[in-house]
Amino acid sequence: MLRKNVDQAWEFINGKSLFMIPGYDQPSKTVNLPHDFTIETDTHPEAPGGQFTGYYDGGVGTYTKMIDIPEDFKGKRVLVEFDGVYMNSTVTLNGHVVARHHYGYSPFHADLTSFIKPGTKNRLAITVNNDAQPNARWYTGSGIYRHVDLLTAPQIHIAPWGIYAHTSHVVNGTAFVVVETKLENHTGEDKQLWVDVKIEKELCGTEAGFGRVKVHVPAGEKAVGQVKIAVENADLWDIDSPNLYKITAKLSDKETVLDHDFTTFGVRTISVDTKNGFMLNRRTVKLKGGCVHHDNGILGAASFKDSEYRKMKIHKDNGFNAIRFAHNPMSRDMLDACDQLGLLVINEAFDVWTMEKKTHDYSQYFELDWKGDMESFIVRDRNHPSVIMWSTGNEVPERGGMSNGYEWSAKLASYVRELDPTRPITNSLPSFFNGLEDEDQLKFFLDLIKNSKNSGGGIVNIDGEFGRSIWGDYTEAFAAPLDVVGYNYLNYQYENSLKDYPNRVICSTESKPMDMFDYWNDVERFSNVIGDFVWTSYDYIGEAGLGRHDYYESAEEAAAATKIRHVAKYPWRLSGGADIDLCGFERPQLAYRRIIWGSNETFIASHHPKNSGKIEVLGSWAWPECENAWSWAGYEGETVKVDVYSAAEEVELILNGKSLGRKPAGKENRLIAQFELTYEPGTLEAISYSGGKKVSSNKLTSAGKPVGVRIVPDKKELVADGQSLVHAVIEVIDEEGNLVPTAELKTVAQVEGAATLAAFGTGNPQATENYTTGEFTSYKGRLLAIVRAGYESGSSVLTVSIDGLKSISVEIPVK
Structure with missing residues (x-):
């Protein structure tokens, strides 16, 4: 299918549109996607999501765009592809409802074919409803926060995300790559069609392999053609050499090419077992992992190629080799960045199943939507060599068998294997702070209170003797369908698990910064513990105050304070405990982690x-x-x-x-x-x-007094594509050019010309200022300005001003 990006120039209004026609709704503004309308608002202490959403509200928004549908589209199939819309979206074309989609993180298609009007403009509108709060345990953002593409094809075509490639085996440097191509026949006649598949090196375009297969596609049905292609002297995708190939499939009736599509792919092999752990290309690799949420710091939820790449590169540069997507599918741009950088990915589906964690969360839709949402992101993502595991969930209350949890675990794992049998499946399990029947849950908390008193008020990982004693037995049927069992904060269960379940492969899918020394020692000493993922490696909005610090004069005050460590009142906005702060600046714990890793x-x-x-x-x-x-x-x-x-x-x-x-x-x-x-x-x-x-x-x-400002952009120019970003670090400096780490000064940033100021702020977890107004107080002597290109070439100028100091500007060409 031909793909055309349509991110440019959407008309946006807050609320549900009355007319859904550009120019008739007031007030409105023109926005370029990706767009998060929540990040543009102010935080406030009465926000219904409270500390979990960083004291942001949700809301409703409507996006409208007039799409040119040429006359020659008549008789073709036309779809629109959304990489992510948060949440409860309704898609309409020319007034007709063509699709509804609940989950805010899975990609989806809306079929416009039946309602298009060729030869004229067609009104495409999307209403986003994130008004029911709270619906998540972190900041979600709101709106069309990832890319949107228009897809067109003849009635017989390659399905969207229809090419699926995986490495069968590698012998003496020759890789045997299985390529499946799914075809769709929307005509009333059976068809006999040819699929030609070409593999070439992405970097230089050198052809590496070719295959051909004839496929019978019944009328109104779908069919798959499969070829196995030998790639000689294959360049393997690996952590330190992330080589990529491009696979192109052409559909023809032997004489005429009807459709074509392509995907990128990496040749590599993976496996897990109790003796060798996780193996990449037949060598053991311990996973040095970080958990990340989907937001892009001061940009909010909006996902850009440059912001995703920068975030992932910061991880790579600091020794991480693995990323866990928490707790949902991420953007295609983030996965592309992981492919290019050589980062290994645990790609996670859900944070909830049938049992809710927040009042209005995805549990309302899970039983109806889980299969479609799981299929959409796995089919989209399964060619990415960076993806090494699929996760079916995180800390779901069903882990002890509640609400048919054992059956659900098996059902989801089985479906993942239908879609992709080449990767291990995992799920992350914590202690039983929830997920037990009433009688056991009462025993758990009574025991927890008892242990808390006996230990002077401290509770380790929200667990006690009773919880520890039942954990293995209650979770075994849930864990049995998995290839790798994720342990969240449960290293004290390792030795019992090794004894009771000797065939189990374990991954520490969450651990706390203060425990990193012990957790990494466990990774090194147990062959079947394949890695450790810190919660979190990169700071995020919401779950505010997890990384807070409080000081007390007496031991009595301090002991009382340990009981409220999870509570953070306004103005806390950020989690605050990550290795890397919201703007990408390292915290001291990151250096400690690098040293642990060698x-x-x-x-x-x-x-x-x-x-x-x-x-x-x-x-x-x-x-x-x-x-x-x-x-x-x-x-x-x-x-x-x-x-x-x-x-x-x-x-x-x-x-x-x-x-x-x-x-x-x-x-x-x-x-x-x-x-x-x-x-x-x-x-x-x-x-x-x-x-x-x-x-x-x-x-x-030691730094002197602030006398100036320094701007350090991460690149010299922007591309005029509406997406390109410059991340400019702003530093308050003394007369010797040293950063003044105690400077907290009101700062103003402005951008003029062919670019705009997308965001401006700091990693201060308690700041109340808005990231989109261009005014923010420096924190630890630094700020970050993010400049976004427009769609026209020209010059742009970023100017930063602080009262009492000389303003400074930097020119950023847009080409």
């Missing part, structure tokens, strides 16, 4: 002197509050705690040329050397030693 770097983590002597209480997903900085103006002479992360045997700390001695580090000390010293500005250096020899060092210099 980096020989040295990293100074300095704690603010104002908190010296106080008791820090961490949110359940927090890391101790610290900075890779030595700029505590006003606290001269105060005590300051300094941690140094290092895998070396010992670390020496040097302040202004004077050694403060050496402290042990390395694995025996959980990779942390701890110092306590008196703050004085200047230079602080940490040097790591092993065997008496210097391994690495980290040097920090």
